[in-house]
Structure formats: C-alpha cells, structure tokens
Amino acid sequence: MQQGVLEVIAGPMFAGKTSMLLKKARAFDAGMVLIKPSFDTRYGICEIKTHDGLAARAFNLSNTKEVLELDAIRKAKAVFFDEIQFFTDPYFSGDIIDCVRILLNRGQSVYCCGLDMNWKGECFKITSELQKIANRYVLLQAKCSICNQAAPYTYKSNGSDAKIELGAADIYEPRCPRHFPFCNDYTPENIQKDACYHQGELFEL
Ligand SMILES: [Zn+2]
Numbered sequence: 001m002q003q004g005v006l007e008v009i010a011g012p013m014f015a016g017k018t019s020m021l022l023k024k025a026r027a028f029d030a031g032m033v034l035i036k037p038s039f040d041t042r043y044g045i046c047e048i049k050t051h052d053g054l055a056a057r058a059f060n061l062s063n064t065k066e067v068l069e070l071d072a073i074r075k076a077k078a079v080f081f082d083e084i085q086f087f088t089d090p091y092f093s094g095d096i097i098d099c100v101r102i103l104l105n106r107g108q109s110v111y112c113c114g115l116d117m118n119w120k121g122e123c124f125k126i127t128s129e130l131q132k133i134a135n136r137y138v139l140l141q142a143k144c145s146i147c148n149q150a151a152p153y154t155y156k157s158n159g160s161d162a163k164i165e166l167g168a169a170d171i172y173e174p175r176c177p178r179h180f181p182f183c184n185d186y187t188p189e190n191i192q193k194d195a196c197y198h199q200g201e202l203f204e205l
Contacts, residue, residue, distance in 0.1 A: 004104040008084075008130045009113040011140035012154040014174045017113040018050045018082055020140070024111055025056065031077035034058035035067060037091040048082050058082065064094030068102060079103055084114035085124035097129050119156035119172065121182040142174030153180040 007024075009017045025032050036048060036058045046060040061067055073079060081087065087096035103110050116127045116139070131137050144151040151174035159171040177183040 001105075001107040004078075004107050004109040005136070006100065006104055006109070006130070006134045007111045007136040007138070008127070008134040009111070009138045009140065010116040010127050010131070012115065012117070012142050012152055012174050013172050014051055015140035015142040015151075016050075016052070017140055018048060019052055019054050020138070021080055021082060021111060021113040022048065022050065022054045022056050025078070025080045028078045032080060033073050033076040033078075034080045034082065035073070036060050036082050037086040038062035039086075039091055062092055064092075064096065064099040067099050076108060078109040078111060081110070081112040082114075084112040084130065085127050086114070087126060096126060097133075100130065101133070115154065117153065119154050121153055121180065144176035144179055145173040146179040147176060149176040149178075151176045153177070153183075155180055 009020050011017055022034075025034055034048060034056055036046060038060045046058055047055050048058045049055045059066075059070065059073070061070075067073060067079075081096075081100075084096070086092065100110050100112070112127075112130055114127050115124055116131075117123055139152075141150040141152050143149070145155070153175045154172050155175040156165075156171060157173050159165050165171060178185050180186060
C-alpha cells in the first residue's frame with residue numbers, strides 16, 4: 001500500500017493556521033476527519049472555530065487508541081489534527097508521533113496544524129518532531145501587533161507565567177523578532193517608538 005502524505009502547517013497564533021487546515025479539509029469532502037485534543041477530557045464531537053470565523057465539526061479525543069481505532073477515522077482518506085502541539089500530557093495520552101506514522105503506513109494522509117513555539121520562543125517538541133518527517137512543512141507568520149512586520153512569535157501580554165495557558169486575543173498577540181522580549185534585539189524603547197508610528201498609520205486609514 002502506498003504511504004500517506006504528511007503536511008504540517010506551523011507558526012504563531014493569528015497566522016491563519018487553522019483556517020488553512022479547514023480549507024484543505026474541505027477539499028476532501030466526506031473522505032476526511034478532523035481531530036482536536038480533548039481539553040476537558042470529554043469524549044465526543046466538538047467544533048473547531050478559527051479567529052476569522054470558519055468552523056467545522058471535529059472529534060474531541062484524548063488518546064492514541066481512540067485515534068487509531070475509531071471506525072470513522074479508519075475509513076478516512078485524510079486525517080486532520082488541529083492544535084497538534086497539545087496532543088500530549090495533560091490533554092492527550094500516548095505517542096502522537098508514532099500514531100501519525102501508523103496512519104501514514106495505513107496509506108492515510110495526515111495534515112497537522114499547530115504552534116511551533118510557546119510564548120517564550122521555545123519549540124514545541126511535537127511540532128519539531130513532525131517537521132522532521134513531514135513531506136511538506138508550511139511556516140505561516142502573523143503581523144506584529146506593534147509594527148505590522150512579519151511576526152513569527154506569540155507574545156503573552158497578560159495572564160500567568162504558566163508555560164501553557166489557553167486563551168486568544170485577551171492573552172496573546174503576534175510579535176516580530178524586534179518586539180519579542182525573548183529575542184536579542186528587543187528593547188522596550190523600540191516598542192514605545194513603533195507603537196506611536198503604528199497609531200499614526202491607523203489614523204491615516
Ligand atoms: Zn514588531
């Protein structure tokens with residue numbers, strides 16, 4: 001049997017990763033399934049929603065056994081994973097990398113999207129491991145919330161010091177290397193200057 005194809009879509013928050021995933025999923029019509037990690041340990045159907053308003057039904061799963069044995073997933077031509085970086089403790093049990101390999105060996109194609117780095121600029125292990133075995137790796141960028149330049153990082157503007165904290169625009173915003181505190185070129189002065197410039201631009205619009 002022919003090996004399936006693995007595609008990984010990575011980048012910071014607000015880069016359009018899930019939108020791209022859902023658009024690819026739609027091309028398969030009935031031949032695909034969407035899977036999300038189970039943040040609340042409930043098993044069942046849930047909805048994936050994107051920041052720009054797309055939505056689709058997905059399986060809310062908590063371990064590799066469910067992924068590999070669920071009938072609807074066995075029958076699918078393509079398996080789509082949202083938030084792939086969270087397919088690990090405490091949200092998910094089992095080795096997701098092995099699980100993806102098994103799906104590929106069955107001839108199923110796998111599409112994953114997720115964060116490549118946390119808000120400290122540290123790599124998510126799952127995303128880096130998948131990058132190594134991907135046939136296609138798409139790295140998306142957002143726009144820096146300060147200067148509008150390409151933003152590869154997710155900055156945490158609020159909330160706790162926890163490494164992982166679920167949230168959206170209330171806690172996180174995209175930042176370019178110059179406006180990301182964990183990069184060498186970062187200085188708070190840059191932020192002040194560019195924030196004014198950015199506001200000026202906004203007024204012009
Ligand atoms: Zn910036």
